[in-house]
Amino acid sequence: QIRGDNTTIFENRSPVRVCVDLRGATQSTSQNLTITFTPQLKPSATNQATPDEDFNSTVLTEVIQPGQTQVCVEIIIVNDREVEGDEEFCVQLSSENNDIDFGSEPCHICVTIMDPMETGCPLIADVMLVVDGSGSIMAANFATLIRFVVTVTQQFVISPNATHVGLIQFSGPIALEIGLGTITNGRELEMNIMNIRYQNGGDTNTGPAIRQATNQLLNSSQARNVSKFMFLFTDGIANSQLQAKSAGEAAVRENIIITAVGIGIAGSAAARQNLEQITGSNDRVLLVDDFNEGQLNEIVDELSTQSCPTVQISFGTDDVRVNEDNGTVFVCLEKDRPTVLDIELQVTAREQNPSDAISPGDFDADTINITFSSGQNRICVEFNITDDLIARESTESFEAEFRITSDAISPGDFDADTINITFPSGQNRICVEFNITDDLIAREFTEIFEAEFRITSDSRFAVPGQTRISTVTILDDDEVTITPMINPMTGTINYVVNENAGDVTVCLMKDLVTAEYFIVTFIAREKTPPDALSPEDFTADQIQVTFLANENMACATFTIIDDTIDEVDESFEIS
Numbered sequence: 001q002i003r004g005d006n007t008t009i010f011e012n013r014s015p016v017r018v019c020v021d022l023r024g025a026t027q028s029t030s031q032n033l034t035i036t037f038t039p040q041l042k043p044s045a046t047n048q049a050t051p052d053e054d055f056n057s058t059v060l061t062e063v064i065q066p067g068q069t070q071v072c073v074e075i076i077i078v079n080d081r082e083v084e085g086d087e088e089f090c091v092q093l094s095s096e097n098n099d100i101d102f103g104s105e106p107c108h109i110c111v112t113i114m115d116p117m118e119t120g121c122p123l124i125a126d127v128m129l130v131v132d133g134s135g136s137i138m139a140a141n142f143a144t145l146i147r148f149v150v151t152v153t154q155q156f157v158i159s160p161n162a163t164h165v166g167l168i169q170f171s172g173p174i175a176l177e178i179g180l181g182t183i184t185n186g187r188e189l190e191m192n193i194m195n196i197r198y199q200n201g202g203d204t205n206t207g208p209a210i211r212q213a214t215n216q217l218l219n220s221s222q223a224r225n226v227s228k229f230m231f232l233f234t235d236g237i238a239n240s241q242l243q244a245k246s247a248g249e250a251a252v253r254e255n256i257i258i259t260a261v262g263i264g265i266a267g268s269a270a271a272r273q274n275l276e277q278i279t280g281s282n283d284r285v286l287l288v289d290d291f292n293e294g295q296l297n298e299i300v301d302e303l304s305t306q307s308c309p310t311v312q313i314s315f316g317t318d319d320v321r322v323n324e325d326n327g328t329v330f331v332c333l334e335k336d337r338p339t340v341l342d343i344e345l346q347v348t349a350r351e352q353n354p355s356d357a358i359s360p361g362d363f364d365a366d367t368i369n370i371t372f373s374s375g376q377n378r379i380c381v382e383f384n385i386t387d388d389l390i391a392r393e394s395t396e397s398f399e400a401e402f403r404i405t406s407d408a409i410s411p412g413d414f415d416a417d418t419i420n421i422t423f424p425s426g427q428n429r430i431c432v433e434f435n436i437t438d439d440l441i442a443r444e445f446t447e448i449f450e451a452e453f454r455i456t457s458d459s460r461f462a463v464p465g466q467t468r469i470s471t472v473t474i475l476d477d478d479e480v481t482i483t484p485m486i487n488p489m490t491g492t493i494n495y496v497v498n499e500n501a502g503d504v505t506v507c508l509m510k511d512l513v514t515a516e517y518f519i520v521t522f523i524a525r526e527k528t529p530p531d532a533l534s535p536e537d538f539t540a541d542q543i544q545v546t547f548l549a550n551e552n553m554a555c556a557t558f559t560i561i562d563d564t565i566d567e568v569d570e571s572f573e574i575s
Contacts, residue, residue, distance in 0.1 A: 001022070001023040001100075001101045001103070002020050002021070002022060002023065002033070002035065002064075002093065002100055002101070002102055003020060003021065003023045003102070003103060003108075004018060004019060004020040004021075004091070004093065004108060004109040005019070005109070006109060006110040006111070006112070007109070007110075007111055007112070008111070008112040008113075008114055009077055009111065009112070009113060009114065010113075010114050011054075011077055011078075011079050011080075011113050011114065014076050014077035014078070014079065015074035015075055015076050015077060016055075016074065016075050016077055016111055016113075017072050017073075017074055018037060018072060018073055018074075018075060018091050018109055018111065019070055019071065019072035020035060020037075020070065020071060020072075020093060020109075021069050021070035022064070022069045022070075028066070028067070028069065029064060029065075029066055029068075030066055031066065032063050032064070032065055032066070033063065033064040033095065033097060033100060034061060034062075034063050034095055034096065034097070035061065035062050035063070035064060035071060035093060035094075035095055035100075036059060036060070036061050036093065036094045036095060037059070037060040037061070037062070037073045037075075037091050037092075037093065038057075038059050038091065038092045038093075038094065039051065039055055039056065039057045039058070039059075039060075039075050039089060039090070039091050039111075040057065040089065040090050040091075040092060041089060041090065042088045042089050042090040042107050042110060043106075044106070044107070045087070045088035045089070046088075047085050047086060047087045047088065048087065048088065048089070049087035049088060049089040049111075049113050051089070052078075053078060053080065054077070054078055054080065054087055054089070054113060055075055055076065055077050055078060055089055055111070055113070056075055056076035056077075056078070060073040060075070075091070075111070077113055080185070080186065080187060086112055086113065086114050087112070087113045088110055088111065088112050088113070089110075089111055089113070090107040090108065090109065090110060090111075091108060091109040091110075091111060092107070092108050093108045093109070123163070123227055123311070123337060123339060124161070124162055124163065124224075124226045124227070124337075124339065124374075125156070125163050125164075125226055125227040125228065125229055125307070126163075126164050126166075126180060126181070126217055126222075126223060126224055126226055126227070126228050126229070127153075127156065127163060127164070127165045127166070127228075127229045127230070127231070127307070128165075128166045128167070128168065128180060128213040128214075128216055128217055128229075128230045128231070129149055129152070129153075129165065129166070129167040129168070129230075129231050129233070130167075130168050130170065130206075130209050130210060130213050130230060130231065130232045130233065131145065131146075131149060131167060131168070131169050131170070131196075131233050132145075132169075132170065132171070132204065132206075132233055132234040132235055132236070133169040133170060133171045133175075133198055133199035133200065133201060134170075134171040134172075134199070134200075134201050134202070134203065134204045134235070134236065135171070135200050135201060135202055136204075136235055136236055137198070137200075137235055137291075139198055139200070140291075141235075141291035142198040143198075143521075143523065144291045144292075144293055144296070145233060145263070145291065145296075146193060146194060146196060147194075147293065147521060148233075148293065148296040148297070149167070149193055149233065150190050150193050150194060150519060151296075151297060151300055152231060152300065152303055152304075153165055153186070153189060153190065153193065154186070154190075155300065155303070155304040155307070156307075157186075158183075158184060158185065158186035158189055159184055159185075159186075160184040161374075164180055164181035164184065164222055164224070165178070165180070165181075165183070165189060166178050166179050166180030166181065166182070166213070166216050166220075167193060167196070168209050168212055168213050168216075169196060169199055170199075170201075170204075170205050170206065170208070170209035171199045171200070171201025171202065171203055171204065171205070172199075172201040172202050172203040172205060173199065173201060173205075174205060174208050174209050174212055175199065176212065176216070177192075177193075177196050178192055178193070179216065179220060179222065180216040180217065180220045180222045180223065181220070181222030181223075181224075182222065187519075190519050191544065194519070194521060194542070194544060203239050204234065204236050204237065204238055204239050205238070205239055205240075206232070206234060206238035206239070206243075206244040206247075206278070207238055207240055207242075207243030207244040207245075207246065207247040208243070208247070210230070210232070210244065210247035210248055210251060210258075210278065211247045211250070213230050213251075214230070214247070214250065214251040214254065214256060217230070217251075217254075217256055218254060227257075227337065228254075228255065228256045228257065229256070229257050229258075229259070229307045230251060230256055230257070230258045230259070231258075231259050231260075231261065231303070231307075232258065232259070232260040232261065232275070232278065232279075233260075233261045233263070234260070234261075234262060234263070234265075234275075235262070235263045235264050235265060235291075236265065236271065237265075237268070237270060237271045237274055238274060241270075241274045241277070244274060244277070244278055245274065245277040245278060247278070248277060248278030248279060248280065249277075249280065252279075252280045257284070257306070257307065258278060258279045258280070258284060259279060259284045259285075259286065259303060259306050259307065260275040260278055260279050260284065260285050260286070261286050261287075261288070261296075261299070261303070262275050262285060262286070262287045262288075263287075263288050263290065263291055263296075264288075264289065264290050264291070265287065272285060272287065283306075284306060286299045286302060286303065311335060311336065311337060311339055311343075312335070312336040313333055313334070313335050313336075313343070313345075313372070313402070313404070314333070314334055314336075315331065315332070315333060315334070315400075315402075316332035316333065316334045316378065316380075317332075322385060324362075324385060324386075324387045324388070324393075325387045326385055327384070327385055327387070328382050328383065328384055328385055329363075329382070329383055329385055330380045330381070330382050331347065331349075331380065331381055331382075331383065331400045332378060332379065332380040332381075333345070333347070333372065333378070333379050333380070333381075333402060334377060334378050335372060335376065335377050335378070336377075337377075339374050342371050342372065342373050342374055343371070343372040343404060344369070344370075344371055344372075344404070345369070345370050345371075345372055345402050345403065345404055346367055346368070346369055346370075346402065346403050347367070347368050347370060347381045347400060347401070347402045348365075348366070348367040348368075348400065348401050348402070348403075349363060349364070349365055349366050349367075349383045349398060349399070349400050350365050350398065350399055350400075350401075351365065351398055351399070352397050352398050352399045356396050356397050356398065357396035357397055357398040359398070360386065361386060361388055362385070362386055362388060362396055362398070363383060363384060363385050363386060363398050364383060364384040364386070365398075366383060366384075368381045368383075383400070403450055404448070413436070413437055413447050413449070413474060414434060414435060414436050414437060414449050414472075414474065415434060415435040415437070416449075417434060417435075419432045419434075434451065434472075436474060438478070447473075447474040448471055448472065448473050448474070449471075449472050449474070450470065450471055450472070451470045451471075451472055452470070478512055479512075480510060480511065480512045481510070481511045481512075482508050482509070482510050482511075482520070482547075483508065483509055483511075484506070484507075484508060484509075485506075485507040485508060485509045485553065497560060499537075499560060499561075499562045499563070500562045501560055502559070502560060502562075503557050503558060503559050503560055504557070504558055504560055505555050505556070505557045505558075506522065506555065506556060506558070506574050507553055507554065507555040507556075508520060508547070508553065508554050508555075509552060509553055510547060510552050510553070510554075511552070519544055519545075519546060519547070520544070520545045520546075520547050520554050521542055521543070521544050521545075522542070522543045522544075522545065522556035522558075522574055522575075523541075523542050523574065523575045524538060524539070524540050524541050524542075524543075524558045524572060524573070524574050525540050525572065525573055525574075525575070526540065526572055526573070527571060527572055527573050531570050531571050531572065532570035532571055532572040533570075534572070535561065536561060536563055537560070537561050537563060537570055537572070538558060538559060538560050538561055538572050539558060539559040539561070540572075541558060541559075543556040543557075543558070556574075558574065
């Protein structure tokens with residue numbers, strides 16, 4: 001008998017490890033047993049994962065050798081950056097050895113792909129990107145800017161029911177490159193942004209570009225009654241500062257939040273002032289010295305924070321009054337804006353102090369788990385009230401509190417623990433220490449857990465049994481570094497290849513696991529001044545490669561042309 005256990009994997013934690021082992025009376029084998037693993041659809045699944053869209057369906061083979069009891073394979077999971085709920089697929093087992101019993105279940109191993117909670121900003125929003133394509137940018141810098149714009153979009157959940165994005169490029173002409181909400185798949189959006197051609201225009205018509213972006217957010221067929229954001233990326237002063245100021249003010253009046261990224265204009269007071277006039281706030285103007293990808297990526301978190309304010313959850317009213325004979329009381333929570341993701345909560349009813357309402361005499365102390373659905377802004381829970389049939393009692397009260405349970409997890413992010421301490425009489429301050437786990441996963445979103453204290457001894461200064469809660473926010477400070485892989489033939493990052501080899505493969509290395517995948521663009525181009533020429537000596541090309549969350553290497557292959565000419569060695573660049 002050979003069996004495998006069902007398993008789960010977060011969509012952004014690829015690959016998933018699937019194992020089988022010897023079961024029953026047969027705990028060993030005297031011969032090699034070849035096992036075939038076939039990932040495929042699960043017909044009975046409520047939400048089916050799609051082969052080669054959600055998981056790699058390549059058939060895999062492993063051998064259980066004498067002395068072994070288990071073998072495993074790894075199946076690539078595709079992070080499509082869509083909010084789609086948990087999905088399932090099957091891994092069917094087979095072998096040419098007819099003596100192997102894999103069981104009668106229609107699905108030998110079920111793999112559940114869970115949507116990660118850190119897929120992106122949880123808000124539902126419409127976003128317009130306004131990108132400067134004027135001649136002062138220059139082609140190489142425009143390519144850097146476009147890659148940065150893609151990184152900005154990765155901070156959002158792109159889907160039909162979540163964030164919609166559009167993009168305008170401007171110089172002299174104003175071009176609607178991507179209409180708002182016309183592309184609602186994260187990967188497809190990234191590919192379309194990467195393929196935008198540089199205008200290289202002569203003017204900087206910022207004002208008209210902002211007006212067109214505003215029109216998209218307010219009047220396009222895809223515009224919605226949701227939070228609206230505009231990001232302006234530019235390297236200079238608008239041709240008409242007055243027009244740009246007027247367009248920005250009009251957008252702000254429509255409750256559009258504008259953030260401007262000024263590149264290479266830190267020394268220009270006039271340029272900064274114009275951007276502050278456009279956004280209506282100096283806090284929404286971010287400046288970087290030049291088109292350096294490291295500097296640009298340093299402001300991604302700030303951009304994300306400005307466009308993704310914290311969702312506020314609170315009780316609908318501070319206090320609720322109810323007659324004793326009502327039987328129940330409803331306690332309601334409110335969310336200040338719709339979210340992409342559901343939020344898991346616990347709501348607890350408990351005694352306020354021993355001299356007040358008591359459980360079970362006056363009410364039922366209880367903890368209720370609820371799901372605050374993405375589209376809801378208000379949710380209520382019901383607690384039981386007991387009519388004790390005692391007349392002329394004084395008013396009694398009990399407490400209700402809520403806590404968010406879908407955030408930092410133990411032991412993955414911190415150690416959930418209870419610590420008993422004594423607050424000595426002469427002290428005014430005391431501290432306890434909890435362990436935080438560095439999971440070495442870069443680019444995670446901020447995670448939160450709670451710390452609470454309860455007084456367990458009588459005190460004239462505080463009520464025994466009363467609880468106070470504090471929030472601990474874990475900031476992700478893991479920095480991921482991507483570097484060219486050292487070529488073992490040269491001992492450097494440079495490659496040497498014979499002209500008749502046909503191609504050359506170059507690779508990048510990533511030093512940490514990341515919470516999400518990266519789209520890496522390899523660009524082959526002529527050197528300055530030109531050496532090897534395209535298309536005579538090589539094919540100048542841009543190749544996009546997906547750097548999966550758990551992968552540490554990504555490669556691209558470029559074509560080398562054998563021109564059959566006896567000539568000196570030639571070189572070209574790959575960035």
